[in-house]
Each structure stands twice: as C-alpha cells, then as structure tokens.
Amino acid sequence: xxxxxxxxxxxxxxxxxxxxxxLPQVYKTWKTKDVAGLSLPMVxxxxxxxxxxxxxxxxxxxxxxxxxxxxTIISIFLLVYFKIKHHKK
Amino acid sequence: xxxxxxxxxxxxxxxxxxxxxxLPQVYKTWKTKDVAGLSLPMVxxxxxxxxxxxxxxxxxxxxxxxxxxxxTIISIFLLVYFKIKHHKK
Numbered sequence: 001x002x003x004x005x006x007x008x009x010x011x012x013x014x015x016x017x018x019x020x021x022x023l024p025q026v027y028k029t030w031k032t033k034d035v036a037g038l039s040l041p042m043v044x045x046x047x048x049x050x051x052x053x054x055x056x057x058x059x060x061x062x063x064x065x066x067x068x069x070x071x072t073i074i075s076i077f078l079l080v081y082f083k084i085k086h087h088k089k
Numbered sequence: 090x091x092x093x094x095x096x097x098x099x100x101x102x103x104x105x106x107x108x109x110x111x112l113p114q115v116y117k118t119w120k121t122k123d124v125a126g127l128s129l130p131m132v133x134x135x136x137x138x139x140x141x142x143x144x145x146x147x148x149x150x151x152x153x154x155x156x157x158x159x160x161t162i163i164s165i166f167l168l169v170y171f172k173i174k175h176h177k178k
Contacts, residue, residue: 011145017138021131042110049106056100056153064145065154 002063011064019071026075047076100153108160115164136165
C-alpha cells in the first residue's frame with residue numbers, strides 16, 4: 001500500500017524536524033501546567049485540521065503525513081487533557 | 090501541473106484549520122514582543138522541517154502542502170525577526 005522512495009525519505013525527515021520542534025512545547029506545558037495561553041476554540045480547530053491532514057495522508061498514501069499528524073494528534077489530546085485537568089482545580 | 094480533486098479539497102481545509110490555529114500565536118508574539126519561550130535551535134529545526142515539507146509538497150504535487158508550509162515559513166521568518174529585534178534592545 002505504501003512505498004518508501006526518496007520523496008518519502010524527504011517527507012520523513014521533514015516530519016521528524018517539525019514534530020521534534022513541537023514536542024518541547026507539549027513537555028513544557030506538562031511541566032509548568034500553564035495552559036492559560038491555550039484557548040479551546042483554537043485547540044479544537046487545530047484538532048479538526050490535524051484530523052483532516054491524517055485523512056489526507058491516507059488518501060494520498062503518504063506515510064510521512066500519516067506519521068507526523070498521528071504524533072501531533074496525540075500531543076493535542078495531551079494538551080486538552082492538561083487543560084481540562086488544570087481547569088478543574 | 091496541479092490538480093484540485095476531492096482529496097486536495099480535504100487537504101486545503103486541513104491547511105486552513107492548522108494555519109488558522111497557528112497564526113494567533115504569531116500575532117500574540119508580535120503584540121507582546123515576548124520571544125523568551127522561543128529557542129533558536131528549536132526555531133531553526135522548525136524552519137528546516139517546514140522547508141523540507143515545502144520540497145515534499147512540490148515533489149508530491151500537493152498544492153495543500155505547498156500552501157500550508159508557505160504560510161508557516163513566512164510566520165517563522167516573522168518570529169525569527171521578532172527574536173533578533175527583541176534581542177538587540
């Protein structure tokens with residue numbers, strides 16, 4: 001179903017760079033519990049966007065897009081979890 | 090060169106959502122001039138990642154990936170500009 005050629009290798013390196021740049025933000029939020037800057041409509045829009053990128057990745061048979069957005073969607077779930085948990089306190 | 094089918098329409102909606110979710114962050118940084126949370130290695134990695142996504146978009150002939158990452162790379166240039174300008178003060 002999926003083929004790894006030189007284009008996918010470029011995509012995988014791209015996915016690694018952008019995901020690696022995003023993860024420290026998630027880690028920082030986890031450490032500081034500071035979710036004041038996260039607005040729920042913004043997070044929701046990001047979630048819909050990333051879910052659509054995932055769908056796009058499957059339709060385009062692009063393993064790079066699928067991997068990058070799978071990791072991002074897990075990160076968004078974590079951010080939403082932090083936000084709800086912090087809000088209840 | 091590029092064709093707009095239902096897959097590209099899904100990609101374009103995805104690009105709109107994720108870009109729209111990202112832009113308030115750039116605007117906030119522009120307003121507050123608070124770039125303390127931006128580390129240069131992180132921004133550099135993001136820049137390389139987005140540049141590779143752009144290359145990937147051209148190789149995959151994906152107008153969605155090209156548009157999304159063009160806007161993101163302009164945002165990164167703005168963030169780097171804020172960082173350098175703020176640093177000099």
